[in-house]
Amino acid sequence: MLPPQKLTSKQTFGLLVSICLSNKKMNQSSHPPIQADTRGVRRVEFRALGTPCAIQFRLEDENKSLQFLNDALGWLSRFEAKFSRFRSDSLVSQINREAGKNWVRVDTEMSEMLDTAERLYRLTEAILDPTMLPMLQVWDWKKLHTQLPSDAEISHAKSLVGWDKVERKTGKVMLPIAGMGLDFGGFGKEFAVDQLVQIARQFGIKDALIDLGRDVYGLGGNGLHPFWHVGLEDGINPGNCWGGVAVSDFALCTSGDYARRFEHQGKRYGHIIDPRTGWPVANGMRAASVCAPSCLQAGIYSTAIFVMGRKDGLAFASCAPGLDASAQDDCGIERTSGFVKRQVQAA
Template identity: 25%
Template sequence: MINASIKWLALIGLAFFISSCTKPEPALLKVQGQTMGTYYQVTYVLSSEQTSNKQLLSNELKELIDLQLELVNDQMSTYRPNSELSLFNKSNSSLEVSDATVKVVSKALEIYQQSGGAFDVTVGPLVNLWGFGPDKKPNKIPDAELIEQTKQGVGSQYLSIEGNKLIKAKPDLYVDLSSIAKGYGVDAIAEFMEAKGINNYLVDIGGELRASGTKLNQQPWTLAIERPGNGQNVQRLLHIGNSAIATSGDYRNYFEADGIRYSHTIDPKTGRPINHKLVSVTVIDESSMVADGLATAITVLGPKDGLEFATKLKQPVFLLTKQGDGFIESFTPEFEQYLVEEK
């Protein structure tokens, strides 16, 4: 009886020894929430050593990510009356702002110049006029005189930067960074993850993404270009490596009046919604902010001019253009390397 008990205790000790020597396994974790009027989701991999760091686990990391995103909103949201951007829009001439806001406005002005004015962050009054902005109005078509009158207050040529000061040449100039700030938010979270020593992640804010490293078992992050239409149809699968990707499209946010479809994307030159058949633009870049802004610029330019613009920049860009009941694909040579061959 005593001998049996000794054997039993020996087995218990052996089991404890084995379990205590077992190494922690790498873990795939996910953090998600709401920001900038949409969702965000951060998927990331912790190494076996990192799993013992409680600060890197989902609940703790979410609090820190939320703080980062709140800061971006406090800087660049047009929906928050006391954000830096809102205070600048209320000012008559200038306002001192953060390095982050200067960075985004500076890039917006650069893309404005590159695109010949197709990307214009001062187009907000026209967006509002058509009922797609913070000042939402009934779905109706503005008259031509009102459109021309509103256009007089629009133009990034009236916006400049000196140090950390944003300056407007027209007192009523209104800046809306919604076409580029979401991408900046993705970059900010990606840089935050890397500062925490997390190098395998996928950051997604409302469909603007940035990837780094791999999933578990060294599997690449696989992304999809959506085919416009009903349901979640996939047009193409992608492996983007350590890059960012942004998609702009007019197939979700629009209204119809008298049988005509009006897109939420406004052409600054005409003051009216775009009316070409380019329905989706996907851009890959090192920066989600850059990809976000370029996707909007190319959407405004349209299928022909947009592709020529992307080709000139040697930018990886994929376009979907409506033709009859289907779509035509076109892309720059730089984009082809990211396409996944379907089996």
């Protein structure tokens, strides 16, 4: 997860909208500036998990709409407070500080997150490794890189990475080597999207678009169409879209190196690291997009495709039922037949 803005008890993520929270109760004297259009779509924009986010939904009842936002943004605030490594008071930061020293007690939510991390690690054959933090720190794309990390630095970071090193027992976890660290950024936003979708459903919302940093899930449609139109950014020409997808009752995630990267001596180094080499992915890939039943599934497969490369990645994704994908590299764009069917030209 990326660095969050600091919260107060009366703010949610320094939002472009301001939702007042007090524990789980909404301050009824405060009315969040919800944008609404003629189709009855309500929209709020904010920052969370270090990235621009938005929630759009259709719900006639004003009070119910406010309560939905209160519950959704409150859940997201608590999620970030517990699982962000950028917050020194988070549980994951406590686990990282105790690496090589002590066992740390974990609650049910953290245990479930660790279970999810292990499942994704096995599924992707170690491509998605939640212990990648040492490598991410070596290759911090936000720093000014006057020189690349040395082979020794990369080798040392690799020695600290590997989910199989993590020790667990009932209600406790330990990172056995000093310098190890957990980072749930590889699937945290996607996990959160799925949880917000569940909250929307609990409120009886049938039409919604949950967007956390371009990891999206669409429920129903936007009032004009029986779907939500989501653009596909061109990895070679960022800021432009090469197509769009009609998203309805499924998730769409894109992994790419066109937004978070640095250049050194004319060569591009993206933020997605291949744990097998310890280096940023350098296989010619620019972007990979996946449509899947859940945002978590869409996110992990888009990352896997990006790391594996167009041919191997799409072959890997083809084994998953209900999943459609596209892969863009320096040579062009390849799409599964199902992905083509999901595309639209305009909304």
